[in-house]
Amino acid sequence: MSAVTRRTAAVLAGRRVWLCDLDGTLVDSAPAHEAAFRAALAEVSPGLSGSFDYGAHTGASTRQVVEGLGVDPALAEGVIRRKQRLYRAYVLDGAVPVLPGAHRLLALLADRGHTAYLVTSGSRDSVTRVLEACALTGYFRGVLTADDVSCSKPDPDFYRRACDAWAVDPRGAVVLEDSAHGVASAVGAGLLTLQVHGAAPAAGAVPVRDLEEIVSLLGTDDMSDMEALDMEALDMEENPLG
Known part of the structure; x- marks a missing residue:
C-alpha cells in the first residue's frame, strides 16, 4: 500500500x-478527434495534416488547436467547422x-x-x-x-x-x-x-x-x-x- x-x-x-x-x-475519443483533424486539415493544408500530432494538443479546444497550428485566419473557421462535422459523424458511427x-x-x-x-x-x-x-x-x-x-x-x-x-x-x-x-x-x-x-x-x-x-x-x-x-x-x- x-x-x-x-x-x-x-x-x-x-x-x-x-x-x-x-x-x-x-x-x-482521441482516435476520432485525430482522424477528424487530419481530414479537415488535409483539405486546406496537406503539410499540416501529415505532421499533425493530436497527442500534443489533448485537452485543448478545436479552435485552440487550429489557431495554434497557424492555419490561415481566413481559412480557420472553415477548418474548425469541418473538423467538428467529421468528429460528430464518427460519434454517430460508434467510434467514440x-x-x-x-x-x-x-x-x-x-x-x-x-x-x-x-x-x-x-x-x-x-x-x-x-x-x-x-x-x-x-x-x-x-x-x-x-x-x-x-x-x-x-x-x-x-x-x-x-x-x-x-x-x-x-x-x-x-x-x-x-x-x-x-x-x-x-x-x-x-x-x-x-x-x-x-x-x-x-x-x-x-x-x-x-x-x-x-x-x-x-x-x-x-x-x-x-x-x-x-x-x-x-x-x-x-x-x-x-
Missing part, C-alpha cells in the same frame, strides 16, 4: 462535488466508446449522494452527441463546454468559471482529468485533481491508474484494504490529502 491510506478515501468521500472532464477521461469504469463510477457517485458536473473543452453540439451515444447524459447536473466561456484549458479561469456557474466551493470539490492541459487548469484554480489515463504525470495532480481504481477506492467498506494511489507528485503542505 502506498502513502495514501484511509485518510485519502475519507477526503474524497467527503467532497460532495465532482467536476469531470470528458475526452480521454470518460470516453476514448465509453471507457471502462465510467458508468460504474458515475453511478456510484450518484448513489453516494455526490453531485457530478461535466467540464469539457468540447463544443456543445459534439459533447451532447457523445453523452447521448455513450448513455452518459443523465449523470451530470450541469455541463460547461468551450462554447460557454471565452477561455480554454489550461487557463485556470476555465475551472473557475465552472465553480462560479454552479456555486461550487473548491474546498468541497474534486476534479477528474486526464490531460496536462486539463490538470493545469484545475490545479491552477485551486482544485484537488485526480489524473487518470495520463501518459505522464502532470504537476499537482494525484495520478490514478484508471476509473476502476477510483471505484474501488470509493466503494470499499474496509478502508484498510483499499488499493491506494501514488501521492509522490503532490506538494504535501498544500494538498488536503497530505
